[in-house]
Amino acid sequence: MNKLVKSLLSLALLTGLATGVQAAEEGAHAEGGTPHYPIHKPHNLDWSFAGPFGHYDKGQLQRGLKIYTEVCSACHSMNLVSFRTLEGLGYSEAQVKAFAANYEVQDGPNDDGEMFTRKGVPSDHFPSPFPNVQAAAAANGGAAPPDFSLIAKARGITRGFPQFVFDIFTQYQEGGPDYIYSLLTGYQEPPAGVEVAPGTHYNPYFAAAASLAMAPPLSDGQVTYDDGAPQTLDQYAKDVSAFLMWAAEPHLEDRKRTGFMVMVFLAIFTILIYLTKKSVYANKEH
Template sequence: MNTMIKSVRGAMLALAAIAVAAPAMAAGEGPHIERQQWSFSGPFGTYDRAQLQRGFKVYKEVCASCHGAKFLSFRNLAQPGGPGFTEDQAKVIAAEYIVPKGVDEYGDPVEGPAVLSDRWPSPFPNETAARAANGGAYPPDFSTLAKARAVASGFPGFVFDIFTQYQEQGPDYIYNLLTGYEEPPEDVELLAGTYYNPKYIAGNALAMAPPLYADSVEYTDGTPTTVEQYAKDVSAFMMWVAEPKLEERKNLGFRVMIFLIVFASLLYFTKNAIWRNVDH
């Protein structure tokens, strides 16, 4: 009885804590972010290889001039579960970039074409140079941005997200940000060098100019070359960069759940077989 009372009391305290936190969580939601349809959503979602290749093209031709991806190796482009490039294609892509190769016998730095084991090169030698080239703003690295940037669902939204296993707030936010640039209202005064975007998580303006324009990147598969399509493709690519093992994780999780269900069933029937004739 005491255990039951403690359990009920603990549940009531937990509900009270959620109720108290709900207004704060709702207030901290930030801008309204419209959810998108992603091929990798849900427990059985997978990456769209064609979309990842298009997103990589957008990143390479537009975003990579300011944003690095320090955890992305060229060999990752040809790995299982990745964009679907062959090893030879990844080698060709890597050879387009010159990266540091250590020092020579005199201690002078040596550079050469990148190979599969090299990481994606940063567009700037250091943070100071990056800020100097961007009006004082530091372009964030793309390696984990799709997992690090998101707008909270608030209460009770986050509860539903737990049960539906919705984890795509990061790509949703990136897509909304890239397509959210607008002319500022008359009553909004922007700082010099900033651009109005009501979807920005840290305010209503940011230092990054609109990076995407229609027909600025050529697609060879007939996909529309619109800002919305570019934004969706590069958001999906950034999700893969941040979580390249997503498909493997979901497959493993499904097998573990099957194992746990079977194991729990065996335990239940074993318990009944052993204790059914024993008085309690």
């Protein structure tokens, strides 16, 4: 019992130290020092797809798709996601075909050796808003906006000790959505004494600097929902973050279901091996 108490006290002390380090970094930034980015750690949200039995909320994913198509797709591509995978969001084949037909995609060459455009079909991927990377960079101040296909798996803040110990047992894999949500809702005025580069916007949740060139992309009432969900920045950020998680890992539910079945099989197999051992050696002299 004493050992348990000591362990808990040590863990609490380490957690307090980690909090103190973060506070010191924020103070260093306010005083013009060299902080560690992000200045604030991302929020930890309660996602429906979290944990070993997590699953996607299809209504939320459909709202996230609406935000991507109406807002994010103006700058960000999603080249690795095909239209036909949208059936995983609960859409019918006819709805997917109609959705794909809203896009113009480049195809060819034709018999004359020329490229041409046509309406999209389910087998096509989401087209990029720019013809190439150079054009994307030229239209965005020299830096091409990142592709969104795998952004929810590629982005995420490493959680230090002792948090990562708990993550092993909770199977925390939502670092990307947590980061995206925090970034989208984290724009604010810089604190006193903090200067940001001209043309950039202060965001203490940005992983690379204190500010970024992208202006706040979402605001209350910007996108109209048909299902009665709140039309607020907070809800928009949650929905598009969940959608991007699905885009990066559309087979998450199947993976978790398979993993659970494997664990059950291993547990039963272990019991059978133990019983077999007892049966074989029951009459053996030791």
